[in-house]
Amino acid sequence: MSNLATIRKSVYFLYSWILVLYTSLILYPNFPLFLGVHGFVPNAAIFDSVFVAMALPFVLFTSSHWLRFVAKPYAIWCFALLAILAWNYWRINNLDAVIDLSEIASQQNRLQRTVLLGLYAYLVFVIGSQKFVKALIPVVFVLPLLTILDFFQPELMNPIGALSDAGRAEGTFLNANMAAEAILFTMLLTYRQLTPYLLVIVFLLGGLGIIATFSRAGLAAWVMFCMLLLISRSVPRWFFLLPISMIIFYSSIIIYIEEVLSSLFDNKGQVANMVDRISFFVDVGTTGVQDDSGEGRTEIAKEVFQASLQKPIFGHARPAEDVFESAAHNLTIDHWYTFGIAGVLLCFSMAYLLNRESNNRILGRFSPEMLFFVWFSLFEHVMFEPNFYFLFFAITLLGNQDKNSQNYSKAHNVGVTKKKRKRSTRRRSKIKHGWKGRFG
DSSP, X not given: OHHHHHHHHHHHHHHHHHHHHHXXXXXXXXXXXXXXXXXXXXXXXHHHHHHHHHHHHHHHHTGGGHHHHHTSHHHHHHHHHHHHHHHHHHHHHTOSSOOOHHHHHHHHHHHHHHHHHHHHHHHHHHHOHHHHHHHHHHHHHHHHHHHHHHHHOHHHHSOTTOOSSTTSOOTTTTSHHHHHHHHHHHHHHHGGGSOHHHHHHHHHHHHHHXXXXXXXXXXXXXXXXXXXXXXXXXXXXXXXXXXXXXXXHHHHTHHHHHHHHHHHOOOHHHHHHHHHHHHHHHHHHHTOOOOHHHHHHHHHHHHHHHHXXXXXXXXXXXXXXXXXXXXXXXXXXXXXXXXXXXXXXXXHHHHHHHHHHOOOOSSSSSOHHHHHHHHHHTTOSOTTSSHHHHHHHHIIIIITTOTTSTTHHHHHTTTOOHHHHHHHHHHHHHHHHTHHHHHO
């Protein structure tokens, strides 16, 4: 009997690590879609099918955790999202207006992908967040490097005609803003696991990678992240040189950037767009906010907001990008337009859960996960769809509290006496504030 238990434990350990590595190293960095666009695989969805086929035996094998999982607030949120998407899919198929088949297929694909959201959550709940965070440590280096490579070698990273933000680095995400968000949220998940020197390298690489995307929201979030770490004394005092030098670098390259970009890109429109994005931060401090793309998005957001007032309870069923020139690029407004008040509740409840369930407190009252989610939701409308957001939500909302995870006893001091707890608290204080000795 003991041999059988040992074998079972070994199989569980090995299989759980296979799932962790596949999720963190393949799905999280968006390699399936990237390879699909390049034609290396006939259909990117095959990776999701493999993931489901791998995860289902694990789910059945760990059936004793089902009831505890479905009682979790985040699990309830996942079921609510799935129910809302299913209801909306039914509505779209029964609208009086003529709907393009591609629009229906897009909604069907999103409904199917939301099942992955629940699987991500269950795996993190049972396995624990620590394994996933450890697996993401190499990813936090790879993502900005691929983004920087994409900027200098766009023909290598993206095939002709596949660029959605031509001239801006997209990495493996085929979207520049999404690449910047992935870099920052990966840093947020892993920074507490890194040594001080690695932390500095990660923030340097991350800053350069975000600059290569020309994402203004991403760069502002990166600077805010650095400031939060300084305020909370989680980094040495000289760390403030990092954001200052990056801002100076970003602002000063406007003198040379047009000539450099013109040598890299032939399209004058691409060059003008990127120069405007760099000039944006300089203009904010001098002439105020004057940005054509920003003003255009503001006008669309106003239109979508006004249209949402016509059906504020149940919404219009169709996504805003299929009705207007583009989406509002605001998570709450776009979800309000499509799903009505249910969409607004989805956004607000996610922000509430991120602040309540996270054990990461940089400012004491608010979690950085919630702060950056709210920040990016002002400029992004697809935060409930990408794989990296799926895993980010699961690790933040479930992994740090799971009684079945390996890090549960450490996080909650289970089985630790008062004397040992006091000593461990003093040791953590030395680690947290003892930067002078480690850096000389």
